[in-house]
Amino acid sequence: MALTQEKQLEMLRIMQTIRRFEERASDDYRTGDIYGVVHCYIGEEAVATGVCAALNRDDQIISTHRGHGHCIAKGADLKRMMAELYGRETGYCKGKGGSMHIADFSIGMLGANGIVAGGIPIVTGAGLAAQLEGKGRVAVSFFGDGASNAGPFHESINIAAAWKLPMIYVCENNLYAASTPAASTLAHSDVAARAAGYDIPGVVVDGNDVMAVYDAAQEAVARARNGEGPSLIECKTYRWRGHTERVGGADPRPQGEIRAWQERDPIERFVAGLMDQGCITQEAWQEMDEEILAEIEEAVQFAIESPFPDLEAAVEDVFAE
Amino acid sequence: MRKISYAQAGMEALVEEMRRDPTTFHLSTDAPDALVKEFGSERVRATPIAEGALTGIAVGAAGSGFRPIINWSMVTFSFVAMDQIVNQAAKIHYMFGGQVKFPITFRTSVGGGRRVAAQHSQSPYSMFMNLAGLKMILPSTPYDMKGLLKTVIRDDNPIISFESNRLMGFAGEVPEDPYTVPLGKADIKREGTDVTIVALAWLVHEALAAAEVLDKEGVSVEVLDPRTLVPLDCDAIRASVQKTGRLVIADEAGPTAGASAEIAAVATEDAETFAKMKAPVKRVCALHVPIPYTPQLEDHVFPDRDNIVAGVREVMDAG
Ligand SMILES: Cc1ncc(C[n+]2csc(CCOP(=O)(O)OP(=O)(O)O)c2C)c(N)n1
Ligand SMILES: [Mg+2]
Numbered sequence: 001m002a003l004t005q006e007k008q009l010e011m012l013r014i015m016q017t018i019r020r021f022e023e024r025a026s027d028d029y030r031t032g033d034i035y036g037v038v039h040c041y042i043g044e045e046a047v048a049t050g051v052c053a054a055l056n057r058d059d060q061i062i063s064t065h066r067g068h069g070h071c072i073a074k075g076a077d078l079k080r081m082m083a084e085l086y087g088r089e090t091g092y093c094k095g096k097g098g099s100m101h102i103a104d105f106s107i108g109m110l111g112a113n114g115i116v117a118g119g120i121p122i123v124t125g126a127g128l129a130a131q132l133e134g135k136g137r138v139a140v141s142f143f144g145d146g147a148s149n150a151g152p153f154h155e156s157i158n159i160a161a162a163w164k165l166p167m168i169y170v171c172e173n174n175l176y177a178a179s180t181p182a183a184s185t186l187a188h189s190d191v192a193a194r195a196a197g198y199d200i201p202g203v204v205v206d207g208n209d210v211m212a213v214y215d216a217a218q219e220a221v222a223r224a225r226n227g228e229g230p231s232l233i234e235c236k237t238y239r240w241r242g243h244t245e246r247v248g249g250a251d252p253r254p255q256g257e258i259r260a261w262q263e264r265d266p267i268e269r270f271v272a273g274l275m276d277q278g279c280i281t282q283e284a285w286q287e288m289d290e291e292i293l294a295e296i297e298e299a300v301q302f303a304i305e306s307p308f309p310d311l312e313a314a315v316e317d318v319f320a321e
Numbered sequence: 322m323r324k325i326s327y328a329q330a331g332m333e334a335l336v337e338e339m340r341r342d343p344t345t346f347h348l349s350t351d352a353p354d355a356l357v358k359e360f361g362s363e364r365v366r367a368t369p370i371a372e373g374a375l376t377g378i379a380v381g382a383a384g385s386g387f388r389p390i391i392n393w394s395m396v397t398f399s400f401v402a403m404d405q406i407v408n409q410a411a412k413i414h415y416m417f418g419g420q421v422k423f424p425i426t427f428r429t430s431v432g433g434g435r436r437v438a439a440q441h442s443q444s445p446y447s448m449f450m451n452l453a454g455l456k457m458i459l460p461s462t463p464y465d466m467k468g469l470l471k472t473v474i475r476d477d478n479p480i481i482s483f484e485s486n487r488l489m490g491f492a493g494e495v496p497e498d499p500y501t502v503p504l505g506k507a508d509i510k511r512e513g514t515d516v517t518i519v520a521l522a523w524l525v526h527e528a529l530a531a532a533e534v535l536d537k538e539g540v541s542v543e544v545l546d547p548r549t550l551v552p553l554d555c556d557a558i559r560a561s562v563q564k565t566g567r568l569v570i571a572d573e574a575g576p577t578a579g580a581s582a583e584i585a586a587v588a589t590e591d592a593e594t595f596a597k598m599k600a601p602v603k604r605v606c607a608l609h610v611p612i613p614y615t616p617q618l619e620d621h622v623f624p625d626r627d628n629i630v631a632g633v634r635e636v637m638d639a640g
Contacts, residue, residue, distance in 0.1 A: 035616060036436035087436075087615030098438050098614035114397065114440040116370045146350075149369035150401070177370055179351050185369040250354075314618045318610050 003053075003214070005279050011053050011210055012274060013288055015045040015267050018069045020292050021078065022241075024300065025068065025085055025099070029245045033304075034085045038099045041069035043208075043240035046266035047172050048073035050213025051140060051233075054221045060108040060130070061140040062123035064172075065100050066239075067112025070142055074109045076102070082299035088306035095309045096317070116177075117143060117150035120169075124156040127165040127230075138166040138224040146177025148191045157230065161198040164229035168220045171234040172207065178243045179252045192234035200230050207235025208266040211273075237266075322494040330463035330495050331428070331484065332356075334470035335390065337499065339364070342388060345474065348375050349392035372398050376405035376427070380413060383423040383479075390474060393429040396483070397440050410479040411454035422477040426470075431459075432486040432523060432573050433623055439611035442619070444574035446483050450550055450583065456480040456504060458549045461525035463493040465548055468502030476504070483550075485522040485573075505552035509561070513543035516567040516633055519558060519584050520544055524571040524605075524624065531629035540637055550580055555587045559594045566599040567636045571629050576606040600639035605632040 003011075022040040029038045041048070044066075052061065052073035063070040071081055076092070084091030085099050092102050103111030110126060113119040123141040130137040147153055148171050160167040171191045175182050183189065195202020201223070205216045213235055220231035238261035242251045274280045280288075325333070332355060339345045339360055347356055352367035368375055372393055379389040393399040399406065406427075414423055433442035449455055456478055460466040466484070473480045510525055511532050520528035525546045532542035545561050547554055562568045568588050570581040585602045588594050605624045613619055 036438065036614060037441075087617075093614075095615035095618065096438065096611075096613040098436065100441075101438055101614070114438070115401070116398075117401075146370045149371050151371065151373055177350065180367045184367060308615060308617050309613075311617065311621045314608060314613060314621050315610055 007053065008274060008279060011049050011214075012267070012270055012280070013292065014049045014052075014073055015210065015270065016289060017078070017292050017295070018045045018048065018072045019267060020289075020296050021068055021072060021081070024296050026241070026245050028085070028300070030247075034099065035087060036098050036100070038085070038245040039066040039243065040239070040241045040245060041066050043261065043266070044172055044174060044237045045069055046210035046213050046270070047170065047207045047235045047237055048142065050210040051142070051168070051170055051217040053214050054217035055138070055140065058108060059138050059140065060110055060123065060126040061142065062110040062119035062126070063112040063142055064119065064144060064147065065112060065114055065116070066144070067100070067102055071102050071104065071109055071112070074104070075107045076104045076109055078295060078299040079302040080104075082296075083303040083306050086303035086306070087308060088303055089309040089313070090302070090306040094313060094317075096313075117147040117152040119143065120147065120152045120156045124160050124165060124167060127160060127167040128163070130166050131163070136166075136225045138168060138221055140168045140170060142170050142172060144177060145171060145173040145175065145182040145186065145191060146180070148194075149185055157198050157200075157232065160230040161200045164227060166224035166227070167230035168217065168224060169230060169232045170217075171232065172237060173234055174237050174239045176239075176243070176253065179250065190234060192232055195232040200232060202232040202234070204234045204236060207237030208261075208264045208269065210266060210270050322496060324492045325463055325495050326489065327460075327463045327466050327484070327491045327493070328489040330467040331470055333495070334467045334474070338471055338474040339390075342474075344386065345388045345390055346382075347390045347392070348379065350394065372402040373405055376402035377409060379425045379427075380405060380410050380423060380479075383425045384413070384421050388424045388474065390426040391428070393427060395441055396429045396431045396443055396445060399427070399429055406449070406455075407452060411452040414478070415454060423479055424477045425479040426474050427479065427481045429481060429483060430486050430489075431483045433607075433612050433619060434487045436614060436616055436619060438614040442612035444572070444607075446481075446550055447574060447579045447583070449481055450580060451578075454479070456549070456551045457483060458504065459483045459485075459522050460548060461485070461488065461510075461522050461546050463491065463495050465502055465508065465546075467495055468500055469504070469548065472501045472504055475501075483522070487523040488526075491526075502548070504549045505554050506549070507545055507547045507554035507557035509543060509557075510546050511542065511544040513541040513565065515541045515565055516569060516636060517543045517545055517558075517561040517565045518569045518571055518629065518633070520546060520571040521580060522573065524573055524629070527624075527626040528571050528629055530626040531633065534626070534630050535633055540633060542633065547584070553583070553587065558584060558587055559591050562588045562594050563597045566597050568598070569603045569605060569629065569632045569636055571605045571624060571632075573607055573623060575609040576604050577609050579606060581606055600636040603632045603636045605629050
């Protein structure tokens with residue numbers, strides 16, 4: 001289905017917002033304003049953006065440890081995201097979660113997760129809820145190539161297939177799990193090939209081509225809404241930065257490989273195409289980028305001006321009242 | 322004597338034991354370069370992220386004549402392998418009537434202080450202590466790390482080596498000559514006469530710092546490091562408490578059904594020790610909550626030297 005110009009420009013804005021958000025998160029992590037661990041999504045923006053463009057607000061997604069991109073693509077508030085990274089009371093999780101645990105249930109973002117593959121069964125449960133509810137909602141599981149080797153992936157996808165749950169399983173195959181190459185841990189280089197074993201559609205798409213991702217997602221979503229069950233989409237992509245932002249962590253990936261993927265920048269490619277079609281001018285693109293930077297600066301200011309939680313908060317929320 | 326870090330000491334133990342015994346091999350989701358270089362990718366494998374399978378594979382290979390060394394990395398990830406740990410590794414030797422041995426080393430890191438929130442800041446050793454069938458160590462110094470880990474690798478049982486995140490870079494004296502540290506032998510890290518602090522892992526160092534402060538107040542503190550949780554050196558704990566008459570237990574885990582509860586029971590259920598106690602036991606532990614991300618809250622949740630000092634003053638005041 002052809003997308004309107006507006007929709008495509010909105011997708012471009014989301015991709016660039018993810019990019020700029022990650023750059024800022026990385027900078028502020030380095031200055032010590034953001035704590036713990038941060039996993040950046042730079043280079044993979046087309047996946048979250050293309051998939052979420054095919055979803056409605058009340059559809060649900062679940063994320064991974066590399067979650068900022070999924071949050072932004074699903075429509076999370078940058079201020080509350082940044083405040084969470086800054087550990088403030090106004091953050092999405094009141095400062096208790098941090099980068100690896102941002103969730104916004106009000107927009108169907110069921111959370112980032114520190115456990116590889118931990119989210120896959122949970123979002124499959126959201127898929128079961130959608131099926132029981134019968135209103136045509138769908139649920140999406142984002143996960144990495146590393147996660148595709150874990151039991152919960154196989155267990156969940158089999159159940160979803162057997163029960164025809166309205167699920168889309170989106171593998172972000174960035175060729176590495178931390179420092180371990182996928183080539184050394186996957187028996188078949190295509191995760192999508194496993195779909196055959198569960199008798200569901202499985203496709204490999206160029207994960208750096210946002211429209212290709214969108215098209216695949218659109219088809220899988222239509223199928224799921226129609227009661228025809230789950231699909232598996234494998235997006236081949238690449239992370240530009242190290243596994244985490246922690247300095248000193250060795251990145252074993254060949255420099256040439258990193259450069260080659262950077263030349264396939266999903267944002268540059270998308271902009272170039274949009275310019276060719278006359279959807280956007282160089283000036284308008286620059287203006288959009290400046291707006292995004294201003295929005296992120298505003299989010300940072302919001303975070304900085306927000307208080308840290310009171311110490312009493314440490315014992316709150318252990319149980320629901 | 323030369324000084325090396327806690328993490329390096331662990332690596333040295335591994336290298337020495339892998340040289341010594343060709344039936345050892347190493348599995349982890351990220352293979353350590355140094356081990357791959359020396360022992361090759363046949364014996365040192367980077368595995369898929371499948372901790373349940375890894376753990377089960379270790380059980381099977383151990384029962385088939387090998388001596389697997391598994392690194393789960395953070396203890397967080399061991400929970401993915403709970404069936405293999407709880408139902409299989411812990412019980413298989415007993416359940417099958419002791420037919421074959423299952424010598425397995427499981428290494429894993431525990432503790433907080435790194436601002437990585439609830440899932441990645443856990444100290445759940447008491448969950449495993451509760452099982453029967455697993456031994457476990459919790460070293461606090463590079464010396465103990467190396468000596469204990471070597472003993473663990475040579476032992477014929479499944480053993481978990483809990484290793485403190487906070488101590489990875491901590492440097493201490495480690496002899497160049499080979500040595501081992503036995504399981505089940507506590508170490509008195511400081512001698513004293515007024516109060517015994519049984520401290521675990523990182524809190525051994527906080528207890529030593531607290532002891533300095535208390536010394537200036539005229540309180541003589543003994544710091545006892547159990548070093549291994551199973552077997553636990555009950556005799557050493559009781560002997561120390563009989564000498565001082567007071568017991569404070571410092572643990573980075575929460576108090577509920579924790580190692581601290583076990584240690585308190587070991588002291589107080591012994592009639593001879595109980596008779597010599599002058600004050601109730603005091604536990605200095607984490608608050609019983611999942612660990613929060615933001616630094617102020619995280620630091621509030623975990624005990625430190627100040628909490629230990631306060632705990633000691635409390636027992637001194639009590640009698
Ligand atoms: C069960 C589990 N094991 C190990 C880890 C440590 N870990 C965190 S991220 C990661 C790599 C994940 O790789 P992948 O699923 O491909 O996602 P990517 O980081 O490439 O986006 C590992 C091993 C974890 N978080 N959870
Ligand atoms: Mg990956």
